[in-house]
Amino acid sequence: MFGGFTGSKTPTGTDWGEQMLNTVASKTIRHLFTQSESVEVSVRCYPSSKLLQGSIDSLKMSGRGLVIRQQFRTEEMSFETDAISLDFSSVLKGQMNIKQPTQAIAQVVLTEEDINKSFKAELVRKQLENITSPALSELSGGEPISFTDVQVTLQPNNQLRLFAKANLPEQGLVPISMKSTLAVERRRRILFQNSQFEPEDIPESLREISQKLATALDEILNNMVDLDRFNLDGVTLRINRLETHGKKLIFSGYAQIERVPNTP
Template sequence: MATTAIRALLSGADDLQVSIYCQPVSKLLQGAIDNFTMKSKGMLIKNQFRAESVRVDTDAIALDLGAVLGGKVRLMRPTEAIASVVLLEEDINRSFEAELVTKKLQGISLAEFEELDRPSETASFTGTRIELLDDNHIRLRTQITFEQSGETGEVAFTARMGVVEQRRLVLEEPVFEDDSPQAQKLGQIFVDQFNRMMDLDKFNLDGVILRIHRLRVRNRQLIFEGRAKINHFPEPRKR
């Protein structure tokens, strides 16, 4: 039943395994579980965001036994879990094409950037591609379009990936390939927009709060390790 409930929250998964530990087993009759472990490969959320692997190990769980008997998973009180997520470079690049992301990279006002002399223009960034490097660094390229004039250009830079307040993924210390003042300003506009956008609280599943304790890049994979507070299991998504 637990596996079925989790699958109902996802768009898909190549493999999903759920293990429940309870000793003595009789505690299950009271809705008590010592530990719940979920391991997934190829997890797809909202048909747009793919994770190569996800592992969640919870603390003790108290379930509403009446809800369980009715085929639902309901917590009697919040619980916490250790979480590990692995993202592939190609999946990160695919996520930049998701509607939830693309709409945040469109219609960016340039009015406050007087040095660009485009007070009435807005800009959009498309075709964003990331290359994962060593030492938590990335190389990024994106196309900028000035939406009113139709002019286009390219922004390219390397930066270090960091975490702020355990919830915001940010690009730090960017080094731009084009060192002209205008190119650097356009690049900084993208960096600022990215840093505002990548807030875990804006992406969380209903009832789940995620916090990142460690971030690292290895073998073209972005690895997050942290904790999740589970207030309640999200309702199954509508199909």
Template sequence: MTAVVFGSLPFPGQSGDRVVSKAVSAAIAALFKRTGKIEANLRAEPLAKLLQGSVDGFDFIGNGMLMYNGLRIEAMELYVQAVSLDFSAIFSGQVKLRQPTQASMRVVLTEEDLTTSFNTPFVVEKLQQLQYQEQPLYFQNTQMILNEDKSLRIKTQIRVGEASDPIEIDVTSYLQVEERRKLQFVNVTHQGDKDAIALGQALIDHVNNLLDLDKFALDGTQLRVDRVRVQNKQIIFYGIAQIDRFPQSKRR
């Protein structure tokens, strides 16, 4: 029976787990504007369990993933021990969970990813929600630098209101996780004159209020971080992804 069902599907000559893996990989890729290599591997023993949507394990590995808001992820790994899928939805290009599931995750952001992200309209718009001395702020040339001592350096130029010349901001800090979902810049040091220091302090306070993972998670998911490592010009997050429902693709 299993052979008959899978033999009629659009991946002839492949085992059922590979058929479903390819379908899930395509559905995940559709969540992003652009991706590099993406691979999802499902395991089910016996294979007939797939017909009931039961999967013993699910591993996802992807890299070069560009989100629709412009944020880029160098690498993402998700490892699920067991999951129950709506099998009938797989081959219409959808992934539907019969019940919520949880996955361990590893997410890698490079220095370049961080710099690019802080210059996207999505993030710049959020930064410009900050008003300083009742004046709007205009950001340009923001740069994120990951130092060998595991600190992060933020350099940016901010024009306050109608001022013609921007203020140069140069801030160094360390990254800390609070409540498993809030990323915070701590132990902050500032460079520059008193105006640069005052504006830099206001900026860090504002950014710390923004960096709540619940504001950035894909629809139907919740991210919790247990550990952060800064090394080799990368930030690596280790934690848990709670997946209540599979996010919907934004592709048309």
């Protein structure tokens, strides 16, 4: 999907309308991201005269090093839409307004480094800090607990190893180590399934409390990664499949586009 986007043309060449739409689409898509290393956009419209009636066959985008909401980086992202009914007058104004919803197939690639940096993002940290629950209160004497220093190592077959620390009032920092299998629920939530506590890296005197903390952290993670929290205005993201490949995590899915967002 990533190959062949750059420099593609319709059989009749790229006329002024397509050039204008390519320019507007590139600008619009770039503005969805806080930062980008590269963004390539290609409009398919044949015959090109259909563009004047606001009809295009598809819009393709591929990008690298895209940063969402200032803190979430993707190594690669690509999508290709279905046919689009476009308000061509909006293109003349430097905007993209679609007349009816459309869908796009999409692929997103995260590196292991990207995933670990995301755990330092404010949006994620807020869900891991100052946590209170009946189960955790038994371990902390009623004081809130924070999980810090989360480090993920991707493994084959959609598995990962996770290491973290829990800050307890009396014990101080307690290390946690566990192994999980990644899965998708209802196409929008990332689950940490079949999680197993790994005691080998934990001091023997802390293993019992560390295992209880690992169970609590697993529950928090399973309620945290929901795509609806990251949707762009007018765009709903869904995942059909995910897989680990070396040091990368690859998501394949689709986007339901109600309107084209004009701001990040």
